[in-house]
Amino acid sequence: MDGWPGNGERWVRGIEGRYGGEERLELPWLEGKAQRGGGQQVQMDSSKWGFVGSQVELRCLFVNSNPPVKISQVTWQKFLNGTKQNVAIANPSLGVSVLPPFKDRVSFKQPAVRHRTPSLEDTTITFSNLRLSDEAAYICEYTTFPAGNRENMVNLTVLARPTTGMSLTAPTIVARPSNRKVTVATCLSANGKPPSMITWDTRLKGEASNQETRNANGTVTVRSNYLVVPSRSTHQQKLTCIVTYRNERITDSVILNVLYEPEVTVEGFDGNWFLNRQDVQLTCKADANPPVSVYQWKMLNGSMPNNVEIRNNTLIFKGPVTNELAGTYVCDATNSIGTRSGQVEVNIT
Incomplete structure (x- = not known):
């Protein structure tokens, strides 16, 4: 009798989230691969995926019996949250219909399906310009005589490249x-x-x-x-x-790019400034970002010797070394972040 279970088949309550709890025909076949009854099979992939904007094929093949049954109609449905929505229908008498909002993005792959009197053994559909909202289960259902309805399902996952x-x-x-x-x-x-x-x-x-x-x-x-x-x-x-x-x-x-205050050292004193030594000098070295804009020299607890010439970051001592050069020399280096100091104590031997 049309629509009744065949050998090895039984009506069961659908799994929640897959068929929403409605009654369906459970078929003794690998789930998501093929479902069959009385010699007929609906072959589909268990899952497919594609990126947003890309194209994907959802395969659906009907393996007929010998002698074959008559295919009255093939219906593709989107199944999401317990609700079915028709996507595309192929009918031997009425031809092909793709329903909104899929009309511009879904088509049957085989040219024979698109004929007025179509061949419906391969009703694979092509999904173009995938959207996130297309993610769902898709049922391919064959209405046949006298065997009744045969269907299978594919889970479509839509990915989005970040x-x-x-x-x-x-x-x-x-x-x-x-x-x-x-x-x-x-x-x-x-x-x-x-x-x-x-x-x-x-x-x-x-x-x-x-x-x-x-x-x-x-x-x-x-x-x-x-x-x-x-x-x-x-x-x-x-x-x-x-x-x-x-x-x-x-x-x-x-x-x-880190801005920081100057890191200051004073170089030039080698520990061997003896009386009458010539050509000695002190240089203020500063590691800073941005670079140092102002150098200032001073003596700690005293004033600068008379024979000192200041050239930016360098102290040049004119003439021979004398005892009045002894003391602690301080260099203040300033950039837009702040001011830091370095110093050296000069001893005369």
């Missing part, structure tokens, strides 16, 4: 005396499905702070901030962000 990028928190970072960790760079993987994983590669001794945001359309945005204590040692260090999306690795790098 937009990735890395940026510095600011073009320049200022080192402060507080030694507090601050965010220096951010790595972003936006609107991906499945979500990406973000890691960092650097010599810096910092830490990462990651955050995932699940968007309304099912995609995930992953943000990772890298925190470090800005200092002279972090200046010009390379920081690389690694975004891993499925089997892809996407890398991006930045070089940190």
